[in-house]
Amino acid sequence: xxxxxxxxxxxxxxLAIDSVSRHLRSAxxxxxxxxxxxxxxxxxxxxxxxxFGSYSLLLLAVNACTLDCIRDQLLQAMDNSRRADAxxxxxxxxxxxxxxxYAQENPHAWRLVFELxxxxxxxxxxxxxxxxxxxxxxxxxxxxxxxxxxxAADCASAARVIWSGVHGICTLLLDNKLFLSDGADAxxxxxxLLTHYLTDWCRHTQPPASDQ
Amino acid sequence: xxxxxxxxxxxxxxLAIDSVSRHLRSAxxxxxxxxxxxxxxxxxxxxxxxxFGSYSLLLLAVNACTLDCIRDQLLQAMDNSRRADAxxxxxxxxxxxxxxxYAQENPHAWRLVFELxxxxxxxxxxxxxxxxxxxxxxxxxxxxxxxxxxxAADCASAARVIWSGVHGICTLLLDNKLFLSDGADAxxxxxxLLTHYLTDWCRHTQPPASDQ
DNA sequence: TCTCTTTTTGAACGGTGTTCAATATAATGC
DNA sequence: GCATTATATTGAACACCGTTCAAAAAGAGA
Numbered sequence: 001x002x003x004x005x006x007x008x009x010x011x012x013x014x015l016a017i018d019s020v021s022r023h024l025r026s027a028x029x030x031x032x033x034x035x036x037x038x039x040x041x042x043x044x045x046x047x048x049x050x051x052f053g054s055y056s057l058l059l060l061a062v063n064a065c066t067l068d069c070i071r072d073q074l075l076q077a078m079d080n081s082r083r084a085d086a087x088x089x090x091x092x093x094x095x096x097x098x099x100x101x102y103a104q105e106n107p108h109a110w111r112l113v114f115e116l117x118x119x120x121x122x123x124x125x126x127x128x129x130x131x132x133x134x135x136x137x138x139x140x141x142x143x144x145x146x147x148x149x150x151x152a153a154d155c156a157s158a159a160r161v162i163w164s165g166v167h168g169i170c171t172l173l174l175d176n177k178l179f180l181s182d183g184a185d186a187x188x189x190x191x192x193l194l195t196h197y198l199t200d201w202c203r204h205t206q207p208p209a210s211d212q
Numbered sequence: 213x214x215x216x217x218x219x220x221x222x223x224x225x226x227l228a229i230d231s232v233s234r235h236l237r238s239a240x241x242x243x244x245x246x247x248x249x250x251x252x253x254x255x256x257x258x259x260x261x262x263x264f265g266s267y268s269l270l271l272l273a274v275n276a277c278t279l280d281c282i283r284d285q286l287l288q289a290m291d292n293s294r295r296a297d298a299x300x301x302x303x304x305x306x307x308x309x310x311x312x313x314y315a316q317e318n319p320h321a322w323r324l325v326f327e328l329x330x331x332x333x334x335x336x337x338x339x340x341x342x343x344x345x346x347x348x349x350x351x352x353x354x355x356x357x358x359x360x361x362x363x364a365a366d367c368a369s370a371a372r373v374i375w376s377g378v379h380g381i382c383t384l385l386l387d388n389k390l391f392l393s394d395g396a397d398a399x400x401x402x403x404x405l406l407t408h409y410l411t412d413w414c415r416h417t418q419p420p421a422s423d424q
Numbered sequence: 425t426c427t428c429t430t431t432t433t434g435a436a437c438g439g440t441g442t443t444c445a446a447t448a449t450a451a452t453g454c
Numbered sequence: 455g456c457a458t459t460a461t462a463t464t465g466a467a468c469a470c471c472g473t474t475c476a477a478a479a480a481g482a483g484a
Contacts, residue, residue: 009431028329034472044433045472055472114387115327117240123388133391153393160390161377161405168380169373175326176335178372179345181365193373193409200408221462246441256464257441267441 009051013061015041016048020062024108029059029115056118060128063113066106067131073098074138088146089198092139096166096190103170104186111174139163147202158201165193221263225273227253228260232274236320241271241327268330272340275325278318279343285310286350300358301410304351308378308402315382316398323386351375359414370413377405 007015019040023032034055038045052058077098081091103110118124139159144150150158172178173186180189219227231252235244246267250257264270289310293303315322330336351371356362362370384390385398392401 030329033470035470046434046474047432049473050431114383114389117242117387129389129391132389136391153396156393157396157401157404160384160392160396161381161401161408164380164384164390164401165373165377165405166380167384168376168378171326171383172372172376172379175329177326177341177344178376179341179348180372181368184365184369184372189369189373189376192369192413193377196373196412197405197409200412201404245439247439258443258465259463261442262462 012041012043012047012051016051016058017062017065020058021065021109024062024112025106026108028108029112034058056116059112059116060118060125062109063116064128064131066109066113067128067135070099070102070110071131071135071138073102074135078138078142088142089194092142092146092162092198093191093194095138095142096162096194097187099166100170100173100186100190103174107174110170114171136160136163146198158198162194162197165197166190169193224253224255224259224263228263228270229274229277232270233277233321236274236324237318238320240320241324246270268328271324271328272330272337274321275328276340276343278321278325279340279347282311282314282322283343283347283350285314286347290350290354300354301406304354304358304374304410305403305406307350307354308374308406309399311378312382312385312398312402315386319386322382326383348372348375358410370410374406374409377409378402381405 016037019037020029020032023036023040034045034048037058038048048058049055052061074095077094078091081094084090123129136156136159139162140152140155143155143158144152147154169178169186169189173180173189178189228249231249232241232244235241235248235252246257246260249270250260260270261267264273286307289306290303293306296302335341348368348371351374352364352367355367355370356364359366381390381398381401385392390401
């Protein structure tokens with residue numbers, strides 16, 4: 001069949017990614033298929049495979065966009081909080097709240113980031129893991145500001161602990177697996193986590209053995 | 213075709229569940245299918261659908277077993293720790309370590325518990341959500357012992373915060389999304405979480421506003 | 425104009441979960 | 455012991471799925 005001039009390869013990539021993103025606004029990825037995306041943008045399944053390599057890699061490209069979007073939201077939330085000058089913990093709380101807000105407003109896109117698994121120990125491509133560790137770096141910088149005498153490893157540990165916690169709360173809450181009693185919501189859990197953890201974390205000028 | 217007398221329905225259920233569990237010891241659920249299970253136990257796909265209702269519900273039955281197994285592991289770990297008399301926090305640490313250990317040793321079964329989603333807001337059956345909230349109850353009991361003046365809601369909150377944290381650490385670590393620097397492992401992150409969080413949580417005889 | 429290269433395709437392959445009429449057995453009533 | 459009913463089980467069919475690949479048509483270069 002003919003070579004079309006409708007779109008360049010770049011435009012086609014974006015077309016496919018947009019189609020998936022549009023779908024994820026209202027339905028989970030499990031209800032989407034390569035063939036549907038192809039139908040939606042008016043190309044054949046094979047074209048998309050040529051372009052991305054596989055259906056999974058198309059979804060991975062969508063995940064990259066999602067992570068970029070999450071990063072933007074976090075940065076914006078932290079910036080706003082910093083301008084209000086309510087302290088570093090408030091800034092981290094704002095970031096966590098933004099993270100939860102994104103997960104709640106875009107559950108299907110958010111889930112896909114963590115539920116997509118490439119086969120048989122193909123590790124994440126660097127451009128993808130880079131996006132995740134960039135998020136951790138944002139946190140580590142704030143933690144160092146909060147506790148200037150902390151070592152880099154100390155901050156790295158703490159960043160992973162608190163973000164795993166925030167992430168776990170978001171995950172389980174979206175899946176309705178927290179069985180929250182009325183009146184307690186995610187934002188309160190997040191604040192409880194950050195407040196209690198960081199209060200004690202800051203107390204020690206030298207990290208305890210468990211933070212090496 | 214004939215009604216067989218090879219197995220009763222109960223035996224058949226167990227046969228199917230065992231087949232899935234056996235598979236999950238070495239490969240993820242995404243590489244398994246209803247037809248494979250049927251082939252493995254020598255019945256037709258339709259028989260399994262008659263028995264469980266759908267493939268998803270078969271997997272859900274497997275998840276119930278997994279959760280029972282996790283509960284047993286947690287109870288055993290806490291019992292051992294209690295006999296060593298090292299305190300309530302150590303007991304909770306032992307439970308968290310057991311949780312992580314199970315996830316690490318049985319990653320595919322563990323993942324399936326949280327990655328299986330039933331369609332279109334069919335909520336989890338009660339016998340399933342009951343198993344999860346029973347796990348929370350274990351924690352709440354220990355937290356009340358740790359801080360006798362805490363309210364039930366206070367303990368419920370704290371249990372959810374720390375277990376979301378432990379769960380998040382397990383999830384992200386299994387997915388290689390934590391990018392731990394050398395020398396820091398999951399057990400240290402878990403201990404850091406529990407120590408710092410609970411130390412400050414216990415400080416307040418009245419819970420702060422964020423713990424309501 | 426005639427190649428050569430590149431993009432795109434439709435058809436095919438081997439899989440998937442699920443439905444359902446047909447069926448052979450077991451249980452029941454006589 | 456026989457006829458009937460009820461039930462467990464099936465294979466074939468359905469509508470999908472991701473992926474492969476030879477064929478073909480359009481553009482680029484000579």
